[in-house]
Amino acid sequence: xxxxxxxxxxxxxxxxxxxxxxxxxxxxxxxxxxxxxxxxxxxxxxxxxxxxxxxxxxxxxxxxxxxxxxxxxxxxxxxxxxxxxxxxxxxxxxxxxxxxxxxxxxxxxxxxxxxxxxxxxxxxxxxxxxxxxxxxxxxxxxxxxxxxxxxxxxxxxxxxxxxxxxxxxxxxxxxxxxxxxxxxxxxxxxxxxxxxxxxxxxxxxxxxxxxxxxxxxxxxxxxxxxxxxxxxxxxxxxxxxxxxxxxxxx
Amino acid sequence: xxxxxxxxxxxxxxxxxxxxxxxxxxxxxxxxxxxxxxxxxxxxxxxxxxxxxxxxxxxxxxxxxxxxxxxxxxxxxxxxxxxxxxxxxxxxxxxxxxxxxxxxxxxxxxxxxxxxxxxxxxxxxxxxxxxxxxxxxxxxxxxxxxxxxxxxxxxxxxxxxxxxxxxxxxxxxxxxxxxxxxxxxxxxxxxxxxxxxxxxxxxxxxxxxxxxxxxxxxxxxxxxxxxxxxxxxxxxxxxxxxxxxxxxxxxxxxxxxxxxxxxxxxxxxxxxxxxxxxxxxxxxxxxxxxxxxxxxxxxxxxxxxxxxxxxxxxxxxxxxxxxxxxxxxxxxxxxxxxxxxxxxxxxxxxxxxxxxxxxxxxxxxxxxxxxxxxxxxxxxxxxxxxxxxxxxxxxxxxxxxxxxxxxxxxxxxxxxxxxxxxxxxxxxxxxxxxxxxxxxxxxxxxxxxxxxxxxxxxxxxxxxxxxxxxxxxxxxxxxxxxxxxxxxxxxxxxxxxxxxxxxxxxxxxxxxxxxxxxxxxxxxxxxxxxxxxxxxxxxxxxxxxxxxxxxxxxxxxxxxxxxxxxxxxxxxxxxxxxxxxxxxxxxxxxxxxxxxxxxxxxxx
Numbered sequence: 001x002x003x004x005x006x007x008x009x010x011x012x013x014x015x016x017x018x019x020x021x022x023x024x025x026x027x028x029x030x031x032x033x034x035x036x037x038x039x040x041x042x043x044x045x046x047x048x049x050x051x052x053x054x055x056x057x058x059x060x061x062x063x064x065x066x067x068x069x070x071x072x073x074x075x076x077x078x079x080x081x082x083x084x085x086x087x088x089x090x091x092x093x094x095x096x097x098x099x100x101x102x103x104x105x106x107x108x109x110x111x112x113x114x115x116x117x118x119x120x121x122x123x124x125x126x127x128x129x130x131x132x133x134x135x136x137x138x139x140x141x142x143x144x145x146x147x148x149x150x151x152x153x154x155x156x157x158x159x160x161x162x163x164x165x166x167x168x169x170x171x172x173x174x175x176x177x178x179x180x181x182x183x184x185x186x187x188x189x190x191x192x193x194x195x196x197x198x199x200x201x202x203x204x205x206x207x208x209x210x211x212x213x214x215x216x217x218x219x220x221x222x223x224x225x226x227x228x229x230x231x232x233x234x235x236x237x238x239x240x241x242x243x244x245x246x247x248x249x250x
Numbered sequence: 251x252x253x254x255x256x257x258x259x260x261x262x263x264x265x266x267x268x269x270x271x272x273x274x275x276x277x278x279x280x281x282x283x284x285x286x287x288x289x290x291x292x293x294x295x296x297x298x299x300x301x302x303x304x305x306x307x308x309x310x311x312x313x314x315x316x317x318x319x320x321x322x323x324x325x326x327x328x329x330x331x332x333x334x335x336x337x338x339x340x341x342x343x344x345x346x347x348x349x350x351x352x353x354x355x356x357x358x359x360x361x362x363x364x365x366x367x368x369x370x371x372x373x374x375x376x377x378x379x380x381x382x383x384x385x386x387x388x389x390x391x392x393x394x395x396x397x398x399x400x401x402x403x404x405x406x407x408x409x410x411x412x413x414x415x416x417x418x419x420x421x422x423x424x425x426x427x428x429x430x431x432x433x434x435x436x437x438x439x440x441x442x443x444x445x446x447x448x449x450x451x452x453x454x455x456x457x458x459x460x461x462x463x464x465x466x467x468x469x470x471x472x473x474x475x476x477x478x479x480x481x482x483x484x485x486x487x488x489x490x491x492x493x494x495x496x497x498x499x500x501x502x503x504x505x506x507x508x509x510x511x512x513x514x515x516x517x518x519x520x521x522x523x524x525x526x527x528x529x530x531x532x533x534x535x536x537x538x539x540x541x542x543x544x545x546x547x548x549x550x551x552x553x554x555x556x557x558x559x560x561x562x563x564x565x566x567x568x569x570x571x572x573x574x575x576x577x578x579x580x581x582x583x584x585x586x587x588x589x590x591x592x593x594x595x596x597x598x599x600x601x602x603x604x605x606x607x608x609x610x611x612x613x614x615x616x617x618x619x620x621x622x623x624x625x626x627x628x629x630x631x632x633x634x635x636x637x638x639x640x641x642x643x644x645x646x647x648x649x650x651x652x653x654x655x656x657x658x659x660x661x662x663x664x665x666x667x668x669x670x671x672x673x674x675x676x677x678x679x680x681x682x683x684x685x686x687x688x689x690x691x692x693x694x695x696x697x698x699x700x701x702x703x704x705x706x707x708x709x710x711x712x713x714x715x716x717x718x719x720x721x722x723x724x725x726x727x728x729x730x731x732x733x734x735x736x737x738x739x740x741x742x743x744x745x746x747x748x749x750x751x752x753x754x755x756x757x758x759x760x761x762x763x764x765x766x767x768x769x770x771x772x773x774x775x776x777x778x779x780x781x782x783x784x785x786x787x788x789x790x791x792x793x794x795x796x797x798x799x800x801x802x803x804x805x806x807x808x809x810x811x812x813x814x815x816x817x818x819x820x821x822x823x824x825x826x827x828x829x830x831x832x833x834x835x836x837x838x839x840x841x842x843x844x845x846x847x848x849x850x851x852x853x854x
Contacts, residue, residue: 050744071743072743072744073743073744073745073746073747073748073749074746076743076744076745076746077746081744082744084740084741084744088738088740088741088744089737089738089741090733090734090737090738090741090742091547091737091738092547092548092549092550092733092736092737093549093730093733093734093737094549097730100730101730101731101734101742101745101747102745102746104727104730104731105731105745105746105747106746109727110727110728110730110731110747110752111727111728112726112727112728113723113726113728113729113759114719114722114723114726115726115727116725116726141549154741157741157745158744160745161745161746
């Protein structure tokens with residue numbers, strides 16, 4: 001059953017139609033990649049789903065309920081976690097504190113002004129960091145971490161809110177190619193084990209075809225194809241607008 | 251209201267808009283290119299006024315006005331070359347502080363050069379009379395001003411769109427790095443822009459002298475008006491400044507025309523609220539490019555064992571002190587404790603919250619006034635007045651904070667100053683309630699607290715608890731959320747944190763704590779004057795926090811102690827205390843451009 005369903009989603013800027021009647025869905029435990037050449041409307045589409053933008057028309061259903069008008073923080077509370085193209089963490093805090101903020105937010109405990117953060121649940125932070133392989137660096141300040149490590153911490157922060165859908169904008173951007181595969185394997189393990197749906201955008205076709213269960217392709221704001229990596233590879237239209245272009249550049 | 255008087259009020263508004271536009275346009279222009287918000291811009295306007303009055307007696311009005319404007323422009327260029335050039339790469343807060351220091355220097359310079367009395371300017375020869383418009387007499391000079399505003403707007407637009415220099419200015423405004431990469435000589439471009447901005451401010455001031463005497467308060471009232479104008483019009487947009495100046499001046503003119511001159515402060519507020527809700531970046535402004543994530547703030551370590559012991563020993567020492575010291579030491583220590591709480595409350599929003607406040611004294615002063623008013627006008631017992639007064643400050647912080655958290659960085663800093671100025675004017679004007687410029691006298695504590703040691707103990711108890719609670723809040727889950735909103739609003743929002751609500755709550759808490767300090771201050775002095783919420787008090791707080799180090803926990807307390815002691819030692823010997831503060835800030839800014847607190851942090 002699909003956890004996220006997008007229907008007839010449209011958004012224009014001035015007269016430019018950035019996203020035009022796009023529709024697709026993501027099932028629990030599934031890794032769905034959104035690809036397309038530059039200017040295809042990926043970023044706009046992604047920002048409509050994560051709440052940075054409001055659509056002009058169309059619906060975004062999370063668990064069957066429309067959420068297209070909710071601000072990002074409410075989408076988080078519904079169970080949607082996010083990672084950013086440039087990893088966003090709390091730089092002055094340790095990795096463990098970063099996760100603690102997200103966890104306390106999830107438990108609605110951040111309003112408490114005169115209590116100390118609850119030490120009894122510190123194990124939870126450790127467990128989440130262990131899951132992403134960052135437990136050894138839990139007490140390091142985020143501003144001092146290597147970029148690849150920061151991406152992992154960010155993933156742990158997103159997971160701390162117990163999401164059922166993870167939105168990852170260019171999850172491997174800025175990483176070395178060895179790190180990329182490793183991170184995506186990690187994401188895919190976590191998704192399957194926790195039955196978490198993952199929607200991600202990606203430039204690296206290698207990552208897409210290797211790790212995505214399904215792929216959707218945007219071109220000029222419209223959805224032109226969706227299917228398994230093998231089907232997308234074989235799709236003539238995709239080859240023409242997308243891979244063809246790549247081949248021409250190569 | 252008759253149609254003819256509507257027309258007259260409308261014309262009055264237009265005349266008022268011109269001067270306001272000149273100042274705001276200069277401020278906007280300078281910000282667009284250098285990314286520095288010039289807090290001293292109102293001071294340049296004030297200089298323009300004084301210079302024009304002084305020159306007019308010697309060379310006549312019409313020669314004095316342009317000469318005063320050009321002189322102020324030259325002074326601006328000089329300030330840019332000698333000071334601002336050194337701090338373009340410094341942290342934003344330091345830049346704001348440095349221009350703030352300029353404001354203090356200019357104020358004391360004007361006091362030294364022209365004395366404390368208002369200086370009346372001459373009428374403009376040839377425009378001294380009035381014309382009849384729809385049966386009402388209307389000053390000719392105001393008609394001239396009405397024409398001048400749009401004329402300057404057109405000239406500025408032509409300068410920016412038709413000349414090579416103007417194109418470079420626009421290029422630098424759009425993309426500073428790119429303009430630099432294309433070989434634009436930025437140094438002289440920046441100097442030129444600053445000089446032009448200063449000249450416009452000086453011209454605005456000089457043109458105002460037939461309508462208003464030159465006085466020492468005009469710098470702050472003008473800069474806060476100009477801040478409101480650029481926030482409404484959009485920082486960096488010159489047509490926006492014109493539109494907003496028109497809007498504000500018209501609204502004020504109609505308030506005065508209808509006989510509600512008190513409402514002018516409120517109307518500014520309402521217009522700003524409406525604009526900020528509908529268009530957060532101003533009428534013609536664009537969303538600012540989010541600042542590149544700079545260096546992360548240093549981590550906040552839990553208080554070390556050494557610090558805990560030091561604080562415990564200091565607390566014991568303070569508790570035992572009255573046994574062996576005289577009245578004067580106790581008075582000084584009472585002041586010091588009050589300032590420590592005030593500085594800690596400011597630090598709460600500036601350090602963990604990352605929000606700049608240039609008007610924190612508003613909450614200190616409102617706490618003090620509320621205490622006095624409850625005691626004297628409402629006849630509350632002193633204890634109850636002391637307990638309730640901070641909530642007045644907290645409520646004001648809630649109201650002002652609602653706006654401030656909607657803007658970020660320099661925008662927010664500008665608003666805090668504007669609000670402090672609004673609060674000051676309200677207190678100054680509302681004679682019946684606040685005693686106006688004389689303030690309130692006879693605000694004495696209850697008999698059981700009236701001895702110096704008794705009041706000292708009360709202050710120690712309340713301030714120490716207040717500081718302790720603030721520190722505890724920094725480490726609480728709420729404090730964690732607050733630091734999260736400072737570090738990465740994007741991530742905080744994506745993690746389900748309501749960024750604005752969190753910052754708003756912090757703002758209110760800081761206001762409440764400052765109000766506690768203010769109420770204690772009122773009863774310790776027995777009287778309150780508008781200075782309690784004057785800009786000097788806000789600057790004092792900033793200097794205390796910066797002296798101690800903004801990202802340290804106990805820094806503000808040591809900073810307050812050092813500052814209070816310095817002030818006590820120096821203020822009795824130095825006539826121009828404001829200028830001295832300004833020099834200290836500038837010296838620190840130039841010697842330690844990476845932050846005044848860095849020295850203390852490195853030494854630890």
